Structure formats: structure tokens, C-alpha cells
Amino acid sequence: MSDKELLGLENRTDPSQPLRVLAVWDPRNADSESLRVAAWLSHSTRVKVRVVTTFSQPWGSKQGKKYRAWLRAESQAVETAVRDALETEGIEKSALAKKFSVFVAGSSRAQLLSDAAAKFNADILLLPSSQSAAKNRILAGSTADALLHYSPVTLGLTPRAVKLSKHGISRVNFAYTDETGNADDPALRAAAAFASRLGVALRILAFSPAGLAQTPLNANLDVAKKLTSDWRERSLGLLDVARDITGEAHPELDISAEVGSGSGWRGAVDSLKWKKGDLMVLGSHPMGAFARVFIGSTATELLPHMRVPVLVHPVAR
Template sequence: MRYVVGYTANGRGGDAVNLAVALARRQGAALDLVMVMPEDSPYNGVYPPAAGFENILAQQVGQWLEEGLALIPSDVVATAHVVRGESEASALIEAAKDLHASALIIGASSTGLFKRFTVGSVASALLHASAVPVVLAPAGYSRTEPITRLTCAVGSREGAEQVLMVGLTTARRRGLPLRLVSLVALGNDDGGTTVEDASKHLHGLVDASAALDAGLLEKLDIEVVVGSGRTIEDAVDGLHWKKGEILIIGSSRLAQGKSIFLGSTANRILRALPVPMIVVPRDYAGTADDLLQTSQVPVVDAAGPSSVAPTSEVKEAGK
């Protein structure tokens, strides 16, 4: 299994690396640190580039990647890559595809209140286009120990069963306790849903999943919780979140098949969430084997643990 880490030489990049290490340690995965260099284009500020500029930029990017690799402990295999792309988001998506990555891991903007999530332009683009799960680290994320609990946000709309199944299979195969959460806003935007309604619906989904697979819930530590508040943000705030926890959430119904689209409710959850979030594409066919389970995908262009691809071998995304 491999995770692509969208690395930047700032706190956001460090947050992404820390979360990637925590996930890799739980699954025995390898990490691919990817930095994006802009393509040569007549629309760039300077075109054609000044003599020697490309070499200077490549050397600087290589140094930044060395610094990023230095953040990764020796028990985690990591490789660094430089790619070119018209946009950072599209280049990262292409890198994840080329490297057969199971997920894309990025850090949130550092401008959010209380060191939580603020989705910048790159994260926003990924959350509306990626075909693999996108994992977001909150600003200031420093934990590198393995993930200790999985929470799965399950709503009442179409697609909830798929997200629930991903949560159930992931927790079972990785031996993680699972918390199933439904969030209810009791204010003006509640749509008439009550806590009792949400609880009944959530338990019904669990029972239906168990009916499809009689052994699915065996030896699985499940907690079913309904969070409520005046708003969705209040409901998220009212829940207890552990330091080693991560949240799984599905994509909006507006998403095209097998891609991500972060809906309005997920955006509101993100604004209040104090732990990392995994956004799963719509109609996601993967299970724990793809998301949080070791696989046998061969390492591509890896020169060994903690190695940097030569900066002279700059790859153009999608080519």
C-alpha cells in the first residue's frame, strides 16, 4: 500500500507528513512525498524562464524534499518525487494515479480558528475531483503514533450504506474500535429530524449490514452515537474526540461516479472537526484492503527507504 503526501515546505506540509506516518504505521504502508513544480508556460510570470532559473528551482525543491523526508522516522519507508503540473491539485491527482496510491494526504490551511480546518484552493480542488480518498490533516497536527479509533459519519441520504460498509470492514480488518455517528441540527436547518429518528435509522443500517454478512459484526467493537446541537457545527463540538481518532465521511450525491465532491454538510463538519478526516469518493468500490490495509502494490521508482528522486528527472504530471 502506498500513500501520496502532497508536501509543501511549511507547517501544512509537516502536518500532512505527521498524519501520513500515523496511518503508515498502522498499515505498514509506504509514503510518496510529492512536490509540484510549475510547467513552463507563456502564461507564467516569466517566460521563457531566465537562464539557470530551472536548475536553481529544482535544487531548492530537492532540498525541501530532503527536509520533508527527515521528518519521517526510520520505520516508515518513504520516497520523494518532483512532478510538473499546470495546477498543484491536478498534478497530485495524476501522481496518485501513476503511483497506484490508495489515498492522497494533505494538510489544511493554517488560517483556521482554533487550529482546525480551513480548506485552501488546492484542498478544495482535490475535494471536488480526486478519484481516490483524500485525507486531511488539521492545522498543527503533530501526532505520529498509529491511529487508535475510527469514526464513521453516516447520514440518512443515498450512499450512507456504502460509507458504513467501508467503516465496518476497515475497523474489523485493522482491529480498530468503530464509532458510528449521526449528526442532527435542531435549529432552523434541522429538516424535522429528531435524535430518535437518527438513532433508529443508524441502528437500522447496522442491522441491514449484518443481515447481508452474518459475520461482519463479530469481534467488532461498535459504538453508535447521535450528536445533536443547534447547528451541525455544535453537534460536532458536542462529541468527544480522541487524539488518535480519524473520521471517515462520504461524498455528496452531486459527485460524479467514483470521484469526490465535498457536500455542504461535510464542509460544515470540517469547520468544527478537531481530528483528521478521510473523504471517500462516491460509489467507492474499495474496502479496508484499499484504504487502510496493506497491499502488494509494487513500489515504483523507489530507490529505497527515505530516498529523493534526482531533481534532474522532473516528471510532468499526466505524461
């Protein structure tokens, strides 16, 4: 695979080259999870951070001199607020892009963010948590949900009010979510490359949630147990192959593998031990001829129960 075909995290293995991080920020949001994760990344590796703030502008709005004057004034005010917020989160000036704040207006917030990521040549687009999310859980709002279905850039999602290690990322996790069960997942390679860049351990995960195999009208416990047992056995085999593949590509990595088992997706996630320095990487499914984020049903079910920051890696066809 040539460098041009490598995507996002997999194309940023050289720690001397900064990760280009675009953090989405709303000054009306009392919490700044996206900026906190940007700071967390800056404590782990070299980064260049830009902050983007959006303004929803309906179709047909007039854009005369008064509007342009307002846009300039608002952009300046936002830049001042961004500078203060970045300082509060402890992001050093050396980690900031020369143009560290942009203010954009338009009718589609998802399109504005996608365009801003393309202009910045971002490696990661960090989205804030929905204020409706439970503490330490992820809830994708309408903008995040839209981007999860077509973004060409790795998306970062953060649990609301998450507490992160002051020392940065200490372990990269990868979870299988592709229903095809392909061990050689491109997102696994990306997670391994990212762990190698950071010089931290890699944990490869599969989840075996109990109770999902029961039918609503004819709940046969023996059949359900057999399906759950088969799922777990397939997961263990998948992890064995994954460790071999990753260990061969990155012999320097400390690699572990675990299966999370419990009642439903939450029980499976909560059955594992999580650290403040943990980062999760999830893959997506191919969509069309271009690289896009497109999460499948398993990842959709898993996301709301994650209690650590998640990077959703786009997969090329």
C-alpha cells in the same frame, strides 16, 4: 462486488498489503500535519509513503536547459529536506517508497496532485492544513476545495496543529452526510473495512444540529422543534440499521453508534467525546460515470468543525 469495483480503503482490507500514502508537503510550512498523519498511519498499519512537493509554474514559462537544471537541483534540495522532515516525524525507512520524494511543477496544483496520486497508485492523498485554519480545526484551501470536488482518490484532511496519539489510530468513526439517508452507504462499508484492517473499534455517527431549521423571517419555535425532533428520530433509525448491516459484514468489530446534538454543527460535533486516536471517515456523492470525491452540503458544513483527521472516501456511481 468484484475487487476491481472496490475503492480505496475498502480494497485494502489485507493488512499484509501496505496502504499507499501520498503526503503533500510544503517546506515553507512551519507545521507538517500531512507528514504527521502519515507517521500516525504507519504506527497503525503497513504503509508505503511518498511525499509530493509542488511548484506553481504559469503558462508560457520557458523550459530550456537552465530551467531543467534548476528543476533537478530543486528536486534534490527538496528530497534532502523531505528526508529530514520524515525523520523528525518518526517515519521508519521501511515505511517509505523507494522513490520517497517527488517535486512537480505546473500551472494547476490540484491537477499536479491528482496526477501524482495516479502515478503512485495512491490509496490516500494527505493534504496539509491551511495556515488560516483555527487550531484543531479544518479549513480547506483552494487546492483542497478543488480536489474535494473531483479527486478519484481518498483524501485526507487534518486539523491544524492537531495532536495525535503516539500509539496510532484507536477508533474509526463514520458520519452520515448523504442527504438521501441511505443506511447502506459505501463509505460506511469502507470505514468498517478499514477498522477491521486496523483491528480497532468502529463508531457510527449522525449529527442533529439544533437551530438550523429556523426560518429567518418567520421563526416558529414549535415547527423548528418538530423538525429537529424528526431529524433526530430518523438519525436513530438510520444508526440502528447501520449497526445491523456492519455487524453482519464484520462480526469481529466492536461497533457503537451515537447522535451528536447541539447548537449548530459545531455544537453537535463538540457534544461528542473525541480521542487523540480517532479518525473520521466521510462519504461523498456520485458524480458522473466514474468514482470521484464530491462532498455534499452536509459534509461541507461539517468539515470545518472536525477536530480529528478526516478521510473523504470516493463513491462510485
